[in-house]
Amino acid sequence: MNNDKLPKVLYQVGAAILVSFVFIALPTDHDTGISLLCFVKPSQAAEESWKQEFNAVCSQTNDSMSLSREELQLLIVRCEKLKPVIEGQEETTRKVYGKRLEMCKNLLVFVLETKK
């Protein structure tokens, strides 16, 4: 093997090992031993993303009275950004999460009004 090409091969082997470690470190289905990453479709990942945002925003309703006006306004903007994403979901998801989001946003707007 040519000595000039050796570092390049080493880099490639190193990268492959690193990628393998990342896969091993990812959550694994304990029954099958298969990395759960194999089952995650791009659409699922996107769904998880909006749900995480929904949970992050609406988990703060219990704290809404102690939030500042700026914090409340920011949360309301995040609710408004979530609305079209939820409206793009399938019928039942849209109905359930649309209502939940509306209740969450309405409360934040209500608390903001109380602080005027």
Next chain:
Amino acid sequence: MRYIMIAVAALFVFVGLAFAEGGSMKRKPLPFEFGSVVIENFSVNAGLSPVVFEHWLHRSKYSCKVCHVDIGFGMVAGSTKIRAADNGKGFYCGSCHNGKSKDNKKTIFEACSGKDSQKCGICHFTGRNPQREQAFAEFAENLPKERFGNGINWQLAEEKGLINPINHLEGISIARNALAVQKDFSLDAKIAGMPSIIFSHSKHTVWNGCELCHPDIFLGVKKGATKYSMIDLFQGKYCGFCHKKVAFPLSDCQRCHVGPIGQ
């Protein structure tokens, strides 16, 4: 003869008036019936009886918030327009009635799966059901008694640890911080000699959270800005939203009018 004719005519007038408003006399619900909600959006067209939802059974296990905030059931009967397909996807009734969730280590039956038609009748049934009446009687037997509604003092039952409603459904509810306890406040009664109302935020938020009441039911931002009347309440507004149909009824005056007598 003339007096008899007048008496008969008067009787007809009184009976006519009594039936005039709703077309028939409304029967006071029995304790096991109080809070039950008949849901009829799509059932009859699908060849099934409407669903009779028993509040007493579900409220003994779950807080109001779990169903009306986290799962997304509306506060007015039929407003949610639940479809069998929604339940099948794990929403609404299917959030728990999915054949996997457990209640006291017992698997909760699957709703609207289409696998076992005999199970449809558990919910889609409007007739008398002695087994359910018996189940209610056994459930209520050792709980603190109340004069109206279900005949159960639910609040006391929870305080004594006799019921322990779940406030979080894994995978559905959002993890929230505990609510800061707010002070009780007093609302003056409008009638002279009537004790004022002591409203306890803590008693209400423990089961409801914030967004169940604000702003949909209580829109008023400043205390005292909204004037509540018993007529509004009996029409199902404000407190009457829950305290007419499910929570202890408005006829139980002494549950709210417990403060000092106003001027």
